[in-house]
Amino acid sequence: MKAILRIKRFDPEKDRKAYNQDYEIDVQEGTTILDGLIQVRGELDGTLAFRRSCRSAICGSCSMMINRMAGLACYTQIQELRSKVITLEPLRGYQVIRDLVVDMEPFFAKLKAVMPYMVHKTPTSDREVPQSQEEHRLLSEAITCILCGSCSASCPRYWHDENYLGPAAILKAYRFVVDSRDEAEEERLAIVNDPSGVFRCRKIFNCVEACPKKINPTEAITALSRKILSNKF
Amino acid sequence: MRLDIPFTKYAWHSGTIAWLLHRITGGALIFYLTIHVWVTHHLGKSPEAFDQMMKLLMHPAFRIGEIGLLAAIVYHSLNGVRILLVDLGIGARHQEQMFWWVIGLSFVLCVLGGIELFPWQLFDNEIFKGLIPSWLP
Structure with a gap:
């Protein structure tokens, strides 16, 4: 053929x-x-x-x-x-x-902006920091992201607003915010609470359709906005 | 000058249609509200102005326009509930089913309201005699 x-x-x-x-x-x-x-x-x-x-x-x-x-x-x-x-x-x-x-430089610059690494402030013993299965389940979907950039490339907000963080970067922020071992929730929430952060999502769901790993970035975006709002009020 | 129309270069999904319709109906409702304020302003001027305005509003063209208004309101509010459910973290995985529910419910409500609102007197002449069922308003 x-x-x-x-x-x-x-x-x-x-x-x-x-x-x-x-x-x-x-x-x-x-x-x-x-x-x-x-x-x-x-x-x-x-x-x-x-x-x-x-x-x-x-x-x-x-x-x-x-x-x-x-x-x-x-x-x-x-x-x-x-x-x-x-x-x-x-x-x-x-x-x-x-x-x-x-x-892809702007894409990775936005990724770096949300601190895509584990922050553990309290000193621990030199053993690993354990996590229960329930705690891990919260991030089991978000960690399958391979950073291909398809979600951001599918997002109309991303095309027209060069400052918008984009689904991939926000999903990465979500992955660390829900992680029980991470201790930089406040800093990260402040970053995605920016005028070009989570509240710019228009729920068009193109990112969900585009993701080759079947992740739902929109759900992560709404989860972060709920976290920001519940911290405020 | 090149017009960059979004969505001509990208495949459409249910979410795209939902968002576009939400924008269009939202814009239409803002347009309607300005007219509504203008009309209300004129209704209060004098009894004659009231009668004149009411006569204008009973014109079949306005009655048909009202069906469009109903469609815009029904879709915009039902899709608003859909977006609310997504924001509350309940609906992010069911947005497509919810979109079709919104479309279906809007359609049913618009048909029911449309039967009530349609200016049936348009057909009240010799040509259509006997064709309109008696249960219609």
Whole structure:
């Protein structure tokens, strides 16, 4: 079976505007978008640029717009899409570096802003800090995030407001706020209580649809806003 | 100039439609409220002004417009409840089902209210005689 990948190309050194280019590829059962892209680069056009690393949906490098929806190229099978022509574009809301490669720096800067690390102030013995299964269950979903950036790239608020933290960063803040071992809840809540924080979410649920790991960032965002409000009143 | 319309470059989901409809009906309701204030202002001027305004408002075009107003109010308030449930942490996992409930309930309420509000006298002539069931208002 054949399929056509319609890829948005842009090389800042040569092109003034982005343009679409079609590539016909062979598809078998189980062929992913990433397999198709590797086929294109290997056999049809060596100039195509895209990021990829693990090919098994755990590194989060190959996120892109697949048929106008953010997702992982290695986690989307071509036959599943049921379309003859598949449009591939760079992630929305990020600066394009070349072809399907975008500048993820602002995304990671926002992630760093919410202190994505464990803060443990009280001195403990040199043993580990234990956690019960119930305590762990609160964060068991949030820790599966692979930071691919699909959720933020799907968020209309994120496209139009460059300061908005975005679902990924807020989910990371949530992951530490609900962690029983973490002791920086107040600082983190103050960060996401910013004018560009949790209260800017418009509940469009694009992030939930886009997440390849089936996480629900909107639930995390509302949980944090409830925490902020219950601390205030 | 290039118009960057959001949502033409991104796939639509139930949440997108819910949000867009919420925005549109919200804007429409603000527009209605300004008209409403203007109308109320004129109603209080004098008995003649009251009669004149009421005559204008009973025009079939306004009656049909009222069905649109009902639709906007019903959808906006029901979707408001949906967003409230999401914010309370109950509905974040069921937003899609809740969206279809909102659409279904809005539709039923609009049909029921629409039957009541529709200016049936439009059909009160020779051409439509016998076609309108007697139980309609």
